[in-house]
Amino acid sequence: MARDAAAQETLTPDLCVVGAGSGGLSVAAGAVQMGASVVLVEGGEMGGDCLNYGCVPSKALIAAAKRAHAMGAGAAFGVAPVAPQIDFAAVMAHVQGVIDGIAPHDSQARFEGLGVHVIRDWARFLSPREVAAGGCTIRARRFVIATGSSPAVPPIPGLAETPFLTNETVFALDAPPRRLLILGAGPIGVELGQAFRRLGVEVELIEAGRALGRDDPEATAVVLEALRGEGVEIRQGVRVAAAAAAPEGVRLTLEGGETVEGSHLLVAAGRRPSLDRLDLAAGGVDADADGVTVDAGLRSVSNRRVYAVGDAAGGPAGTLNFTHVAGYHAGVVIRSALLRLPAKARVDHIPRVTYADPELAQVGPTEAEARAALGARVSVARFPFAENDRARAERATAGFVKAIVGPKGRILGATVVGKGAGEQIGLWALAISSGLRIGAVAGMVAPYPTLSEASKRAAGAHFAPKLFGSPWVKRAVRLLAKLG
Known part of the structure; x- marks a missing residue:
């Protein structure tokens, strides 16, 4: 068995987490606060891709760009448009400032303060139950691969x-x-x-x-x-x-x-899972182009000591590569690896958002995907932002809410495109996660005037043909009226 010559100390934690992005940090923080001993290994930046190169800087840049755009878009409100003066260096300083403000939450100092043993080095498997990093051999009871992903570069000549x-x-x-x-x-x-x-x-x-x-x-x-x-x-x-x-x-x-x-x-x-440094073959961990081959509980199918979360996980459970998915995966792993409870990662209730202007948000299957699976048993209810009073007041009427409804009123999915779509999709994700039917959303009392009324009205549109287009309902109402 190969051994790293520099590996002198042997650590035997309950859990060894490889990767300090969203998934790895969530596993490490949760596990150590529940009493487990945890080693966290990270060779790059604490906070991973999301904090340093992804979600956080991109949204900070988008926020700056939105301010610039608004300066030239006030005519409809009676505000004279002006051409923004862009100080690009200051914009990028704003982006870095946002990163710096969040970084302490993901820092080595914070996690060491929680009791996590942090090793700043790249990890690699020595055997199915050992990892080498930072001059140590880590022989953990369970391993969690949380190495995230990196940009995919297409094989274009030149x-x-x-x-x-x-x-x-x-x-x-x-x-x-x-x-x-x-x-x-x-x-x-x-x-x-x-x-x-x-x-x-x-x-x-x-x-x-x-x-x-x-x-x-x-x-x-x-x-x-x-x-x-x-x-x-x-x-x-x-x-x-x-x-x-x-x-x-x-x-x-x-x-x-x-x-x-x-x-x-x-x-x-696109993205590709970051697994190259790990020597998965030495660890007996099967993987393919999509990530570590895992079961529905995010456990390696070839090495039961190993779990994978976030972008590093392959198979159906790892097809949605988002920071919030990695955080969700962390809870599944803690339930299984620490508490020995049955746990499976669902994918039907995971929302995704494209933070353009207008935003586009989706949870569950699209209309086309649902119809391909269930055919005529699928119905679609929708409501346009053009008929939402708050959207009219803000002159943000582009877009709509579309609810995908299956048999017996079960909510299969939802699409929201328009201002604040990312804030609205959480309602639909909760409804799907909780097994609510479309009537529950239709019966919600939404404050007026808000954009969230569009979701309520879309759900209500599911019942409109049955209530307002049915001759039987009209006859029943007339009959009841005669009773006084």
Whole structure:
């Protein structure tokens, strides 16, 4: 059996967590506060991708861009529009300031204060029950792989030799791009594309398939119309044949021979699990391109000492790569690994949001997915923001709420596109998680005037044909009226 020559000390914790992103930190914090001994291993930044390169900096950038956009969008309210003066260095300082404000919560000092043994090094398996890191051999009762994911770089000829940005480097820019080409029009590409456009950058999105291809096409059309209206160029169904450096930046050759040039290239073509350093073969841990092969309880199918959470988990339980999913996975693992209770990771109630303007949020299957599975047993109830009084007052009437309803009124899913969609989708996620039927949402008393009324009205629309279009209901009402 191979051994790291530098490994001198042997640690025997209850739990060894590899990776200090959202999932790993949640497991470590929960476990140690419940009395378990925990070793946490992290070779990169505490807080992982979300804090340092993903959710947090992107939303901070989006917030700055939204302020800039609002300065030129006041005419409808009687406020004279003005051209924003963008101090890009100050914008990026704001982004870094937000990261710095959150970082102490995820810091090594905080977790050591909780009682976690933190090792700042890259971990690798020595055997199915041992990991080496920081000059130590860690022989834990259970291991949790929480290493997250990294940007996927497509095998385009010349791309590896061409300067390009990813979400891990774009927030380090100290000057704005002149013209930003974005390879990929998923959530990352769409969010950053709109943000940079609002900060004065020319932006072109290039997508081999359909932009926001996982989402409801009717909802994505609302988002893409908004982006085009702001001057973002969007190409769909276009493949890049080659990439190369150009005198003033980068040049992409599209299939068919057309070329496009930009000062910068951002690759936002998906994610891949970060497992390369772990030597999973030595640990007897099976994995594929989607992540560690796990069962419904997030436990490795080949090494029962090992769990995987978040982006590192493959299979159905690991198909939704979001920070909130990693946090949810942490609870499943703690229940199983520490409390020895049955636990399975569900996927039907997991919401997802694209933080464009307007936002697009989804939980459960889209309308097309639900109809493909259940056919005529699916009904769709909807309500447009154009008929919501708060949306009218704020002149944010683009979008709608769509509820996907199955047999016996069971809520299967929901799509919300419009202002504050991400804040509304939680209601639908709770309804699905709790097994509520559509009548429960329709019966909710929503404060007036709020955007959340749109969800209530969408649920109510499910009953409208039965209540207001039924001759039997009308006859019953007339009969009851005759009774006095």
